[in-house]
Amino acid sequence: MSALIPRPTPTPTPVPRASTSKGAVGSGLRRASAVWNDNRYDAVQQRLKDLAATMDAISDSLLYSAKRMKQNGEEAASTAAAIARADLDGAFVELTEETSSALATAHKATKKAVRSSQSLAEKAHRAQTLHQRMYQPLDRVRSGRRHRTPKPGFFNR
Numbered sequence: 001m002s003a004l005i006p007r008p009t010p011t012p013t014p015v016p017r018a019s020t021s022k023g024a025v026g027s028g029l030r031r032a033s034a035v036w037n038d039n040r041y042d043a044v045q046q047r048l049k050d051l052a053a054t055m056d057a058i059s060d061s062l063l064y065s066a067k068r069m070k071q072n073g074e075e076a077a078s079t080a081a082a083i084a085r086a087d088l089d090g091a092f093v094e095l096t097e098e099t100s101s102a103l104a105t106a107h108k109a110t111k112k113a114v115r116s117s118q119s120l121a122e123k124a125h126r127a128q129t130l131h132q133r134m135y136q137p138l139d140r141v142r143s144g145r146r147h148r149t150p151k152p153g154f155f156n157r
Contacts, residue, residue, distance in 0.1 A: 041136065041138075044131060045128060045131065048124055048127055048128035048131060049128055051124045052124035052125045052128060055117050055118075055121035056121045058117045058121075059114055059117040059118045062110055062113050062114045062117060063114050066107050066110040066111050069103050069104075069106050069107040069110060070103075070104075070107045072103050073100050073101075074100075076096055076097075076099045076100035076103060077097070077100040079096050080093050080096035080097045080100060083096055135152070
């Protein structure tokens with residue numbers, strides 16, 4: 001039998017830290033995301049598309065939640081009526097009716113959130129289209145040149 005020889009454990013290598021933004025609030029510094037520092041045309045277009053897609057997904061999810069809240073509220077109301085017909089304690093009827101009322105209130109608030117998220121999604125789609133219409137020709141010119149060109153806004157003084 002051969003003796004097992006322990007292998008040396010590797011030493012961890014230090015991980016470089018991301019740049020931090022100045023003026024961060026609180027005791028910890030906030031890390032600046034490289035994605036948000038990239039203001040090239042394609043990066044901005046992608047961020048706007050991602051925002052619109054995310055808001056569309058949130059709207060769909062909230063709409064489904066609102067539908068389920070409405071169904072659950074109606075079911076709670078019918079359950080309260082069934083409890084009342086069965087001559088059970090009035091406290092159970094009252095609690096079930098309060099549950100139905102709370103679900104109806106939550107349904108209304110969720111519908112309001114759906115409208116807000118749909119509005120934001122529409123605005124993000126419009127912003128992406130407007131940004132594309134305004135800056136795509138400039139991006140084509142700038143990316144087609146061999147030499148570097150001034151950044152947009154350089155001549156606005």
